[in-house]
Amino acid sequence: MNPILRSILLLVVCAFSCQASEKSRLVTNLEAGKKQVVVAYGTSLTAGGAWVMQMSAVLNERFPGLVTVVNSGGSGQWSEWGVANLDKRVLMKHPDAVFIEFSINDSVERFKGSVEIARANLETMIGSIRKKNPQCEIVLMTMTPGDSYPEGHFSHRKDIEAHYEMYRSVARAGNLLLIDHYPNWKALQARDKELFQKYVRDSVHPTVEGCAKMMTPVILSALGIGSAGPIQVAVGAPVYYRPTKERKPAVRECDVAVYGGTPAGVTAAVQAARMGRKTVLLSFNSHVGGMTSGGLTATDLGNRDSIGGIAMEFYTRLGRITDFSSSAAESLYLAMLKEAGVMVLFDQHLESLAMKENMIDATYEGDLMAAAKVSYRVGREPRSAFNETLAGQWQQISWKNVYQFCQLPVSPFVVPNDPASGLLPEISTEKAGDPGEGDCRVQAYNFRMDLSNKDDRVPFPKPAGYNPARYDLLARFLNFDPGIKWRLNYTTEAMSDGPVQMRK
Incomplete structure (x- = not known):
């Protein structure tokens, strides 16, 4: 089973308001052996949502080698942004299924939107997706309550239930699959406030466990898989962190x-x-x-x-x-x-x-x-936000017609130097952006590993669903110069500070 983030195995049963449905078009195509691209498009609940990774893990376990899940969410964004970025974040991925959730941020007062504006934006996105691919399956989702921010706060939400009801209406009118998480979260909030706060601490963003317990099984059931019994959502080794054991609260006095x-x-x-x-x-x-x-x-x-x-x-x-x-x-x-x-x-x-x-x-x-409810931004602010001359993107300086591979002429195409063959995996077709422009991206997280060739070394397992083709670009870099012999302590000035750093 493909591991995600943590070392526990959660057995979750779909016992929510969304009952197991007939197989979705996505699952039907996968069972027929057809490769499928799934795009998740929405707010920070998608961009940083563990449900995307958990869904991807289950789909890749059930249908190895057939599913590509792309997370195109944008933290702090709403449907106006969704329309503006639809082409590069969704349509250019050539999706076979698209999950959409913007309603939780459409209700944020600072955006000065309305249910009518949100509906128009949603219908524009749906229309554009269908025009590009009439067979693309569109899934709408309502999300969490988002009711912990008081009026006047940066993240205060107004009329959120009306926005969610609008999603239900659009789904009915367009015969779209609707995954209605909101009633489940509200029921939990009313029944067990302590557990609710454990699963969604700010009433907006579900934790990894919250997604595994409350969202992912509902999504899988709605797609038409997992109805035969408990759904196993692995959040196991290798680990990012291990969950703390239950322990009694203790008071620590300090200055x-x-x-x-x-x-x-x-x-x-x-x-x-x-x-x-x-x-x-x-x-x-x-x-x-x-x-x-x-x-x-x-x-x-x-x-x-x-x-x-x-x-x-x-x-x-x-x-x-x-x-x-x-x-x-x-x-x-x-x-x-x-x-x-x-x-x-x-x-x-x-x-x-x-x-x-x-x-x-x-x-x-x-x-x-x-x-502490301190307001924050995700990503780089545009130069115009605070009149900072060095803010925003710097592509004219850092992307001077070279790839970030130590200025080596490594081809990004499947067939080297043949654009018609398409791009290698993990290479984006999105434009880098204009100098000074902001974005909603965070710096890539990665692991630094202490490797050993000694007899007492501990092997790490090959992940389920591992596809070496995803790393073809890295392989080309490592093999660019046949005279280079890579060793655990390899370090040469031209390559030691590029995409691969190998040090003692």
Whole structure:
């Protein structure tokens, strides 16, 4: 079974308002052996929604090699954006099925929309998809309640039930498949508020477990699979993080609470403790040091004279500024925390927040601030947002007719140098954008691995549904120069800082 994100296996039964339906066109085509492209299009509930990955995992397990699921969601976006970006985010993917959900953000007051505007936008998207491919299956979805933000708040939603009812109306009129999540979430909210908050902490964005329990089984059942019994949604090894075990709440009194075991978190905690404050550092996982102790040991220096304070103390005690051992970095961080008298609590996953003084958010993603209802943006702001001359995209500087492969002439086409053969997997046909233009993208997340060729090495399994063709572009890069011999400690200036970094 294809693993997603976490190490637990959730057995979920579809016992919701959406009952198992006849097979969808998507599933019928897959059972006939036809390859299918599925595009998920919507708000942050799609862009960052675990349901997309979970659905993809199940479909790829049931129909290996036949399904490509594309997540084209946009965080913080509404249907007006959906219409404007439909061509490059949906139509150019040549989809056989499209999931659409924008209603939860169409109701956000700051967009100054209405149910009528949202309906017109939705019908425009549906019409354009059908014109491009009359056989494309369109699935509409209602989502979560989104009712935790008061009037006047950046994310306050108005008339959300009317927007959801509009989706139901459009689905009926167009004979479209509707997956109506909203009643299920409302029923849970009324029945068990504590469980609801566990599954969807801000009443808008479901957690990984919330999707696996409340959304993915409903989607699979509506598509016509999983009706024979419990649906297994794997969220297992290899893992991003392991869920914390159930434990009794404990009170920790302190002057300063730092959330995030990153280098910034360690630094803030050590300095606060050295100033005589009783300090607690809470780390999301079982480590401290963030990227510095997690594999990113090639420090970007810039001007070496700009490094000072605790950072310079750390590098001085470590004995070097770059290319150091990850384990040595974490050991030193732990020693500095112990010397300063900081209490370190590991595997602390944020559940809820009661605002207090002297709390520091040192997470990479700003989890604590988001829990505190601090407004935020996802992606790069356009240059016009705050009149920042260096804001937005920089394509004229960073994309000067070369690929990000160390300026090597690596062909992006299936048949090298033949555009008619099409592009290799994972290469986007979207335009990069104009200089200064904003976007809703985040920097790619990836894993840095410590590999070994020693006898005691631990093998990692081949993932279910693994398709080596997805990595043809990387293979071409690695094999570009037949004279290069790749080794675990390979590092050559021309290639060590490109898409592949291999260091001791």
